[in-house]
Amino acid sequence: xxxxxxxxxxxxxxxxxxxxNLTGTTALITGGNSGIVSMT
Amino acid sequence: xxxxVNNPLRSRFSPPNLLSTQPFLFxxxxxxxxxxxxxxxxxxxxxxxxNLEAGEKVAEEIRKTPxxxxxxxxxxxxxxxxxSVKKFATTDASPVLSSTGLQLLICNAGVMACPKMHTEQGFxxxxxxxxVGHFYMTKLLMPHLEKAAKDAAAAARPxxxxxxxxxxxxTFDGLDVDDLNWEKRTYKRWPAYGQSKLSxxxxxxQLALQFKENNLPVLTFSLHPGSIMxxxxxxxxxxxxxxxxxxxxxxxxxxxxxTTVYAAVSEDLKDQSxxxxxxxxxxxxxxxxxxxxxxxxxWEKTEELISNAGF
Numbered sequence: 001x002x003x004x005x006x007x008x009x010x011x012x013x014x015x016x017x018x019x020x021n022l023t024g025t026t027a028l029i030t031g032g033n034s035g036i037v038s039m040t
Numbered sequence: 041x042x043x044x045v046n047n048p049l050r051s052r053f054s055p056p057n058l059l060s061t062q063p064f065l066f067x068x069x070x071x072x073x074x075x076x077x078x079x080x081x082x083x084x085x086x087x088x089x090x091n092l093e094a095g096e097k098v099a100e101e102i103r104k105t106p107x108x109x110x111x112x113x114x115x116x117x118x119x120x121x122x123x124s125v126k127k128f129a130t131t132d133a134s135p136v137l138s139s140t141g142l143q144l145l146i147c148n149a150g151v152m153a154c155p156k157m158h159t160e161q162g163f164x165x166x167x168x169x170x171x172v173g174h175f176y177m178t179k180l181l182m183p184h185l186e187k188a189a190k191d192a193a194a195a196a197r198p199x200x201x202x203x204x205x206x207x208x209x210x211t212f213d214g215l216d217v218d219d220l221n222w223e224k225r226t227y228k229r230w231p232a233y234g235q236s237k238l239s240x241x242x243x244x245x246q247l248a249l250q251f252k253e254n255n256l257p258v259l260t261f262s263l264h265p266g267s268i269m270x271x272x273x274x275x276x277x278x279x280x281x282x283x284x285x286x287x288x289x290x291x292x293x294x295x296x297x298x299t300t301v302y303a304a305v306s307e308d309l310k311d312q313s314x315x316x317x318x319x320x321x322x323x324x325x326x327x328x329x330x331x332x333x334x335x336x337x338x339w340e341k342t343e344e345l346i347s348n349a350g351f
Contacts, residue, residue: 005320007266011077014320015057020305022083022110026137026188027144027304028181029078030119030174031071031086031095 071148073297075112076102078304082109083144086133088117115312119149119173121160122351124143129180141188142181144304147174156222162223164227170236175243176290176351179203189257198310199257202247203303206240206262206316209233211326215242217334217341238290241316241325242335243342247315249332250292259310261303262325263317268296 005017079102089095095114100206102112116130119125129262159168188200214232219225220239222232244262251258267290302320303309308320316325328334 005298005302007291007319009298009302009320010292010294010296011073011301012080012294014298014301014305015077015081018302018305018307020081022078022081022144022305025078025083025110025143026086026140027075027078027083027146028086028088028133028137028142029071029075029146030117030149031098031179 071297071300072098072102072148073294074146074148074300076105077297077301078144079103079110079112080105081305084110084140085112086115086136087112088115088128088149090116090118092116104195106173117177118160119177120151120165120169120215122173122176122346122349123160125173125177126180126351129177133181134184137181137184138187141191141200142184143188143192143200145178145181145185145200145202146300146304147178148300149174149204150205150236152209153233155229156227156232159220161351162226163233163345163349166232166236167220167239170233170312171239171243172342172345174204176242176346178247183219186256193257198307199259202244202258202260203300204240204244204260204262205265206244206325207233207237208246208264208267208318210237210241210264210329213326213328215239215328215334215338217337220345221343238326238329239338239342241329241336242331245314245329245332246296246335246339249335251313257325259313261309261313261315261317263299263303264323265296265299266291266319268293 005014070086075087078085085170087095087099089098099112099114102108115128117128151166154165157165159165159173161168163172185200186204192199209230212230213233214228214235215238216225216235220235241262244260249262251260299317299320303317309315312322315322316329317323
C-alpha cells in the first residue's frame with residue numbers, strides 16, 4: 001500500500017510513493033559531527 | 041539506541057567542543073534517514089562529516105539496510121571552515137563528481153541556537169555554518185551541477201536538484217544583512233538561528249532565479265522538516281525537559297527526513313523551483329522570505345563576506 005504523503009510520511013514512504021529510481025544518481029548530503037546533523 | 045540528546049550543564053556553562061563526539065550520545069538523525077532513503081532508491085550517496093570515523097559508522101549502518109541498491113561513502117567536511125569547504129569541493133569530491141556530475145545536492149548540516157561562537161573565518165557560527173558554508177560549497181560545486189544538467193538534458197532525464205534544509209524557525213527572523221555576524225546587535229541565539237534559516241530560503245530563491253536567468257535546468261528547494269528531537273538541541277538549556285514532548289507530538293526522525301526526500305525526487309515539483317516545502321507539499325514562508333530584493337542583497341553580502349575572508 002502506498003502511503004499518503006503528509007505529516008507522518010517517512011522518507012522511505014516517499015521513495016515508495018514516488019516510485020523513484022535513482023540508479024546512476026550521485027547525491028551529496030552535508031552532515032555534522034556524528035555523520036549528519038538535522039534540523040528542528 | 042541512545043536517548044541522551046543534551047547535557048544541560050554543559051550547554052549552559054561551557055561552550056561544547058564541536059569537534060568532540062564523546063559528551064553526547066545521539067539518536068539516529070534525520071540526514072541519516074535521508075541518505076538511507078536515497079540509497080534504497082539506488083543513488084550513490086556521499087555524506088560529509090567533520091569526523092570521518094563517526095561518519096563511517098553512519099555509512100556502515102546504512103549499508104546494512106535491507107533492499108539498499110545504491111552505495112554510500114563518507115568525506116570530511118567542516119562547513120564552519122571555508123578552507124575545509126574549498127578543499128572538499130575542489131580536491132576531495134572533485135575526482136568523483138567530475139566523471140559522474142552531481143545530480144542531487146542536499147544542504148542538510150546545521151547548528152542551532154548555540155552560544156555566541158565563531159567559524160574559523162570569524163563569522164557568527166550559525167550564519168557561518170548554516171548559510172555561508174553551504175553558499176560557498178554550492179558555488180564551488182556548480183560545474184558538477186552544470187555537467188549533470190547537460191547530461192540529463194541530453195538523455196531526457198530529470199534535471200539535477202539543490203535542496204536546502206531550512207526550518208519553520210525562519211519565522212524568528214533576526215535577519216539583518218548589514219550585520220550578519222551580530223557585531224552591531226546584542227547576540228540572541230534564537231534570532232540568530234532564525235536569521236540563518238531565513239537566509240537558507242532566500243538563498244534558494246535567488247539560486248532558482250540565477251538558474252533560470254542562465255537557462256540552466258537545475259531545480260532548487262528549501263524546506264521545513266518538522267519538529268524532531270536530534271543532536272541539534274544540544275546547545276539549548278532545558279531541552280532535556282522539552283524532549284519527551286517533542287518525541288510525543290513531533291515527528292520521528294524518518295518522518296523528519298520525508299520532506300527532504302520529497303524535495304529531492306518528486307516529479308510534482310518540476311515546475312516549482314525556488315519553492316519552500318513543509319510536510320511534503322509547497323508551503324508559504326513569511327513575507328520577508330519572499331522578498332526578491334532581500335534575496336539579491338543577501339546573495340551579494342554573502343559573496344562580499346566570503347571574498348573579504350580571502351576566498
